[in-house]
Amino acid sequence: MYNQEALVNRLHARGIRVTPQRAMILRAVEAMPGHVTAEELYAAVQAESPYVNLATVYRTLDLLKSLDLITDADMGTGATHYALRSHADHHHAICRACRHSVEFPDHLLSGLIHDLHTGYGFEAEANHIVVFGLCAACAKIEELHSSPA
Amino acid sequence: MYNQEALVNRLHARGIRVTPQRAMILRAVEAMPGHVTAEELYAAVQAESPYVNLATVYRTLDLLKSLDLITDADMGTGATHYALRSHADHHHAICRACRHSVEFPDHLLSGLIHDLHTGYGFEAEANHIVVFGLCAACAKIEELHSSPA
DNA sequence: TTGCAAATGCGAATGATTTGCAGCAAATTG
DNA sequence: CAATTTGCTGCAAATCATTCGCATTTGCAA
Ligand SMILES: [Mn+2]
Ligand SMILES: [Mn+2]
Ligand SMILES: [Zn+2]
Ligand SMILES: [Zn+2]
Numbered sequence: 001m002y003n004q005e006a007l008v009n010r011l012h013a014r015g016i017r018v019t020p021q022r023a024m025i026l027r028a029v030e031a032m033p034g035h036v037t038a039e040e041l042y043a044a045v046q047a048e049s050p051y052v053n054l055a056t057v058y059r060t061l062d063l064l065k066s067l068d069l070i071t072d073a074d075m076g077t078g079a080t081h082y083a084l085r086s087h088a089d090h091h092h093a094i095c096r097a098c099r100h101s102v103e104f105p106d107h108l109l110s111g112l113i114h115d116l117h118t119g120y121g122f123e124a125e126a127n128h129i130v131v132f133g134l135c136a137a138c139a140k141i142e143e144l145h146s147s148p149a
Numbered sequence: 150m151y152n153q154e155a156l157v158n159r160l161h162a163r164g165i166r167v168t169p170q171r172a173m174i175l176r177a178v179e180a181m182p183g184h185v186t187a188e189e190l191y192a193a194v195q196a197e198s199p200y201v202n203l204a205t206v207y208r209t210l211d212l213l214k215s216l217d218l219i220t221d222a223d224m225g226t227g228a229t230h231y232a233l234r235s236h237a238d239h240h241h242a243i244c245r246a247c248r249h250s251v252e253f254p255d256h257l258l259s260g261l262i263h264d265l266h267t268g269y270g271f272e273a274e275a276n277h278i279v280v281f282g283l284c285a286a287c288a289k290i291e292e293l294h295s296s297p298a
Numbered sequence: 299t300t301g302c303a304a305a306t307g308c309g310a311a312t313g314a315t316t317t318g319c320a321g322c323a324a325a326t327t328g
Numbered sequence: 329c330a331a332t333t334t335g336c337t338g339c340a341a342a343t344c345a346t347t348c349g350c351a352t353t354t355g356c357a358a
Contacts, residue, residue, distance in 0.1 A: 017324070019336065038314080053338050058315065074223070079314060093271045102269050111260040112280075120251050121285030122242045129280075131261075136270030166355065168305065187345080202307050207346065228345060305354070316343070326333070 006030065010069060021045075021052050025060045029070065035081035071128040075101070088128035097138035155179065159218060170194075170201050174209045178219065184230035220277040224250070237277035246287035 011018050011026070018026075028044040029036070036044075042057045061082055064070040071088045075081045076099070091109065093102045109126050116122040134142060161167055167175075177193040178185070185193075191206045210231055213219040220237045224230045225248070240258065242251045258275050265271040283291060 017335070019323085021337070051338080055316075055339080056337060059336085093265055093269060093273065095271075096274070102271055104265060104269065108261055108264045108268075112257055115257045116242055116253065116280065116282075119257075120242060120253065121288070122244075122251055122280075122282055123285075123288045124242065124280050124282040125245070126280060126282070131265065131271075131273050131275060131278075133265075133271055133273040133275070136272075139270070139272045166304070168354075170306070200307080204308080204347075205306060208305080299358100301356105301358085303355090306352080308350095308352105309348100310350105311348070312346085314344100317341085319339095319341105320337105322335100322337080324333105324335080327331085328329105 010067070014067070016063070016067075020049075021056050022060050022063075024048055024052060025057055026064075029064070029082070029084060032083075034087065035073065035075065035083045037077075037079040037081055039079060041082070073128050073130050075130055076132065083128055085127065091126070091128060092130045093135075094130055094132055095135035095138050096132050097134055097141070100135050102135065159216070163216070165212070165216075169198075170205050171209050171212075173197055173201060174206055175213075178213070178231070178233060181232075183236065184222065184224065184232045186226075186228040186230055188228060190231070222277050222279050224279055225281065232277055234276065240275070240277060241279045242284075243279055243281055244284035244287050245281050246283055246290070249284050251284065 011022070024045050025041060028041050028048075032041070032044070038054065038057050038061060041061075042052070042054045045052045045057065061070065061072070064082075065072055069085055070082050071085060072080045072082050073092070075092065076094055076096070090103045090105055093104055094100070109124075109129070113124045113126060116124050173194050174190060177190050177197075181190070181193070187203065187206050187210060190210075191201070191203045194201045194206065210219065210221070213231075214221055218234055219231050220234060221229045221231050222241070224241065225243055225245070239252045239254055242253055243249070258273075258278070262273045262275060265273050
């Protein structure tokens with residue numbers, strides 16, 4: 001867990017300009033609980049200053065992504081969800097029927113990541129990924145639908 | 150490996166209408182090598198008959214997906230890639246830098262799938278998935294960029 | 299046949315993300 | 329410093345895959 005101004009400091013450290021817009025966006029990212037869409041961040045930042053553009057939010061998110069300070073994930077809602085790297089000590093299993101999400105720990109992926117690395121030299125960037133499928137409850141329901149004989 | 154009319158027969162068997170459009174689209178799906186976008190299928194079908202609409206291609210793909218006869222995957226190109234279920238005995242590791250794709254066998258996911266099932270009752274639908282990251286070559290290049298000291 | 303649910307074509311709409319560009323601000327240079 | 333280059337921003341327009349509304353057919357069963 002790092003302090004509130006961590007992202008700002010990191011950008012400074014790498015010699016990247018920290019404009020007022022960026023500072024606001026970074027603070028908004030850090031203040032967000034869990035995953036956020038660009039639109040949600042935009043709303044949060046607008047509350048502080050109405051003169052920040054959505055395009056700038058996207059551009060800043062791209063920047064943070066390229067610096068590996070945030071993760072992005074498609075949670076199946078249409079919009080990309082962003083989160084701090086420090087958030088991502090887990091992954092998500094999302095039910096395609098009821099949309100419920102189960103968090104599962106990082107180590108469940110360690111086997112796959114290891115195999116990809118030793119087998120193919122591939123460095124998987126599986127920081128905060130999403131696996132789709134059916135939750136226990138919805139799986140039961142689908143079962144009834146397919147074999148009611 | 151099943152015969153050319155397999156999909157048509159399967160739809161018949163389930164009492165689903167097989168219109169000329171659907172038949173053409175199904176045959177195009179079966180004739181395609183590997184993964185295809187809706188647009189590519191559309192082009193293939195148009196070559197046979199110009200009066201098939203792109204919306205119908207999408208609707209038919211939805212149908213096939215709901216019947217679990219095809220898989221869909223985001224290969225990072227913007228458009229969804231569809232493939233026959235019979236194609237999907239593997240998955241892909243795609244390099245975010247050079248875009249190269251490595252196929253890896255299904256069993257590398259078996260641990261994860263098993264753990265999700267026993268641990269959470271979650272039935273992962275990981276038939277033809279994509280893991281992003283860096284291939285061996287591009288990983289070396291990134292290494293130089295970050296630690297040239 | 300007749301009737302109705304399902305399927306299609308067409309064009310318009312959607313909605314997240316990107317881009318072109320002109321104005322500004324910060325950094326760099328001599 | 330003043331001049332010049334470089335990077336960042338707002339704004340509006342563009343992209344582009346996918347979906348929708350709706351009027352028109354089609355398939356199949358009574
Ligand atoms: Mn999460
Ligand atoms: Mn494949
Ligand atoms: Zn569910
Ligand atoms: Zn590569």
